[in-house]
Each structure stands twice: as C-alpha cells, then as structure tokens.
Amino acid sequence: MKTTRSVKKFHQKLHLWYAVHGRRDLPWRNTADSYAIYISEVMLQQTQVKTVLERFYSPFLEKFPTLQALADAPRDAVVKAWEGLGYYSRAANLHDAAMRAAPSLPVEVEDLQALPGIGRNTAHAVAAFAHHAPVPVMEANVKRVVCRIFAIKSPKTDDLWEKAFQLLDDENPFDYNQAMMDIGATVCLKRAPKCGECPANEICEGKLNPEAYPEKVQKKAVPTRSSRAMALMDAAGKIHLTQREGKFLNGLYGFVQIPLETNHFFIENRRINLAETAVVSFVTQVYSHFRSEAEIRFIKLDWAGESAEWYTPAEIAELALSGVDHKIWLEIRRFLAEL
Ligand code: SF4
Incomplete structure (x- = not known):
C-alpha cells in the first residue's frame, strides 16, 4: 500500500511528465463534448490511436456530428461508417445507445453504464474526460501499469479497480487518466519497459522484473x-x-x-x-x-x-x-x- 505522501509525489511527477511528453494534441483530448469523447473511446477499444486518428474519428463525426444525428441515422449508414474498424457489434451498440440517450449522454457513471455496450471503463472515461469526474480509466495499457506498480501477477477485476482508485489523482482526473494511458502506451511497454524514464518509478513495486507482471496467459490455438x-x-x-x-x-x-x-x-x-x-x-x-x-x-x-x-x-x-x-x-x- 502506498502512503498518501508517495502517491502525491507520484502525481506531481506524472503531471510534469504529461506536460512534456503527453499526447495532448489528440482531438478527443481537446473537447468537452461527451459524445465525441464517447465515440473516440469506443473506436479506441480495439484499434490503435494512429488508425483511429487518420481514418475514422473525424469522418464519423462529420457524418454524425451529434448524438441525435447518430440516433436519427439508419443502422446501415452507421455500420457503413464503422466499416474497417471491426467488432461490428460496437457500431450496433453505439446506435442503440444513441437511440436510448439522445439528445445527450447522461453525466453519471451508473447511468452511462446502463446504456448498451458501455462498460465500466468507457463510462469512467466519458465521465472523467467530459465532466472531470474523479474516477480512474483502466483500458489494457493502464491495466498493465497498475499491475506493475502493485506487482500483481494474476489481476482480479475488483482488486484492480480498487488499486486504480488508490492511485487516482481525484483533483485532476482528466490529466491523470490521460497520462496513465500515455505511460502505458509509450513507457511501460509490454516488452522492455523504459523504467528509467517513468514517473511511477519511485513507487513501482514491479520495476525490478516488470515483464513478470501481469503473468502471461497462454493463448488458446484458434480453430x-x-x-x-x-x-x-x-x-x-x-x-x-x-x-x-x-x-x-x-x-x-x-x-x-x-x-x-x-x-x-x-x-x-x-x-x-x-x-x-x-x-x-x-x-x-x-x-x-x-x-x-x-x-x-x-x-x-x-x-x-x-x-x-x-x-x-x-x-x-x-x-x-x-x-x-x-x-x-x-x-x-x-x-x-x-x-
Ligand atoms: S517503473 Fe517500469 S514497470 Fe513500473 S510502471 Fe514505470 S515503466 Fe512500468
């Protein structure tokens, strides 16, 4: 368990790191429009930032600029705009969620999670990035960072969320969460993480053998x-x-x-x-x-x-x-x- 003091120090280092190295120019980080943030979060679930940025985010928002426009669109048009992103149930869920929530997405995490296809991570991301709600984001990269900071080999979902809340800077959840995602994407890499450059170095319990956390799960051969x-x-x-x-x-x-x-x-x-x-x-x-x-x-x-x-x-x-x-x-x- 980290002391409040060491966590505070970590926050300071993290924010300094983010100010210099963060990917702060990403368009979904420069808007308070919860709908645009929601679209980016769903696109980024299985697709790299570069691909979403270059091919999908702006064209989708040009076609469906608001939640209401998405709700009013025919299903075929939504699926067509999603073409190439894969995991097509996400497009169907987006459309269903828009039809349920239009003209605007709810603000509270619980209400967001009640919409089709919105899990805890997406609900937290929309709440933290659009409304600065004090909740942690935990996509795949952040999960790896949290596992390493706490030296967790076999993460259990509830434990991970608890740890993520322990680390959270609830005074600045926007920058904190964006920075954690960037650390996961650019510093705490799956292989050969750059611990020497990492703002979490001082509090990280897994830094001596980072690749041991979390343990690799043997993938089943695909039929x-x-x-x-x-x-x-x-x-x-x-x-x-x-x-x-x-x-x-x-x-x-x-x-x-x-x-x-x-x-x-x-x-x-x-x-x-x-x-x-x-x-x-x-x-x-x-x-x-x-x-x-x-x-x-x-x-x-x-x-x-x-x-x-x-x-x-x-x-x-x-x-x-x-x-x-x-x-x-x-x-x-x-x-x-x-x-
Ligand atoms: S110190 Fe190393 S293992 Fe720990 S969070 Fe940073 S990059 Fe990851």
Missing part, C-alpha cells in the same frame, strides 16, 4: 473454419448479398457461405448445383476466435433475382461489407475482368 463463399450473378448482372444478423458481423452485407460438404443449396426457391459453379479463388481471414478459409465459387444465372438481396456493383460500393467479403468481392471483380 480453422472452412466454407464456400457463393458469388451469384443474376441475369441482370446483379450480385447476391445477404445482410448478417446476430452478434458476429452484425449488420454487414456479405456473400452466402455454405459448408464445404454441401453439393447444392437454394436461393429464392431455386436449386443451385455446385457442379455448375466455377472456383474463382480462395480467401482467408483471421478473427480473434477463429481463422476462416473460404473457397470462392461463382455462377452466372439465367434468371433475374426477385428479392431485394441483389445489388449492382455501384450499389455494393455503398454497402458495409466485412473484411472477408471485401476480399471476396475483389477476387470476383478480377475474375469477371478476365472473362
């Missing part, structure tokens, strides 16, 4: 799932795509995928025989919990699709496709160009 992706072109030259439902790739459009052992399937009550299709190419995609391998098959049909699931190439360009479906579509276009 491979094999399938066939079916590219169907109807008599009018339109391509068949379905919109996915459920948690995985929710809301995104993609090609029908069928098991490898299948030799026929039905679309609009018409039988499609695999023997009549051409193998175009193969694609692979690695997700967090499995690896996907798909054989791409193409068939030009002699009938026109009747449902709304047939799209011209120009229409496909406006739809949100998952990473693997983008790859498949690229292979199909190459194949068609060579015909």
